[in-house]
Amino acid sequence: AQKVTQAQTEISVVEKEDVTLDCVYETRDTTYYLFWYKQPPSGELVFLIRRNSFDEQNEISGRYSWNFQKSTSSFNFTITASQVVDSAVYFCALNGRGNTGKLIFGQGTTLQVKP
Amino acid sequence: DTGVSQNPRHKITKRGQNVTFRCDPISEHNRLYWYRQTLGQGPEFLTYFQNEAQLEKSRLLSDRFSAERPKGSFSTLEIQRTEQGDSAMYLCASSLSEAGRGEQYFGPGTRLTVT
Numbered sequence: 594a595q596k597v598t599q600a601q602t603e604i605s606v607v608e609k610e611d612v613t614l615d616c617v618y619e620t621r622d623t624t625y626y627l628f629w630y631k632q633p634p635s636g637e638l639v640f641l642i643r644r645n646s647f648d649e650q651n652e653i654s655g656r657y658s659w660n661f662q663k664s665t666s667s668f669n670f671t672i673t674a675s676q677v678v679d680s681a682v683y684f685c686a687l688n689g690r691g692n693t694g695k696l697i698f699g700q701g702t703t704l705q706v707k708p
Numbered sequence: 709d710t711g712v713s714q715n716p717r718h719k720i721t722k723r724g725q726n727v728t729f730r731c732d733p734i735s736e737h738n739r740l741y742w743y744r745q746t747l748g749q750g751p752e753f754l755t756y757f758q759n760e761a762q763l764e765k766s767r768l769l770s771d772r773f774s775a776e777r778p779k780g781s782f783s784t785l786e787i788q789r790t791e792q793g794d795s796a797m798y799l800c801a802s803s804l805s806e807a808g809r810g811e812q813y814f815g816p817g818t819r820l821t822v823t
Binding site for chain 2: 597626628630635636637638639640643645684686688693694695696697698699700701
């Protein structure tokens with residue numbers, strides 16, 4: 594079965610703190626894709642990153658970085674120097690089996706950044 | 709480049725009524741997905757289209773649900789004889805095919821409340 598687990602339901606930090614959001618996935622596929630999406634209070638899911646299973650290089654984009662570790666089936670997301678605008682629900686997702694492209698989402702982590 | 713649009717944004721209906729939602733994908737995207745999101749959960753896959761063909765339906769999609777994508781452009785999702793359990797956010801997403809690997813871009817969703 595394919596599954597995505599985000600064990601952290603809610604995280605609260607003070608502005609400028611670093612925060613890491615955890616994502617653990619299960620799949621039997623050797624080729625798969627992982628995604629992170631942000632859902633701000635407005636409700637619209639915003640694509641952040643896509644990573645394929647053959648590329649274990651960490652990626653950095655501004656204050657965002659992602660750590661993909663196949664050995665532990667994890668794809669963690671770190672926000673450096675958090676800002677109030679980072680407050681949102683963050684979802685990790687796994688590309689489902691086959692060619693459908695359907696996404697299997699985790700339960701989401703609500704991040705609150707306080708000023 | 710306009711994003712994915714959905715109408716209406718909110719719908720309140722009485723139990724037993726039929727409702728129809730519309731999704732307009734990004735124009736060059738040939739794949740269109742419907743998801744449902746309930747409070748505190750990640751989106752769950754309902755169905756998807758490649759061009760006008762509906763290629764997969766989730767078992768979440770009961771016989772009361774039907775989706776169409778005539779001419780491979782916009783899509784509609786109809787729920788017949790609504791039940792209170794249908795209350796949720798209905799999300800539409802589109803992507804380029806890329807053999808199912810492409811990132812999906814989401815619309816703002818239609819929030820359905822069944823009273």
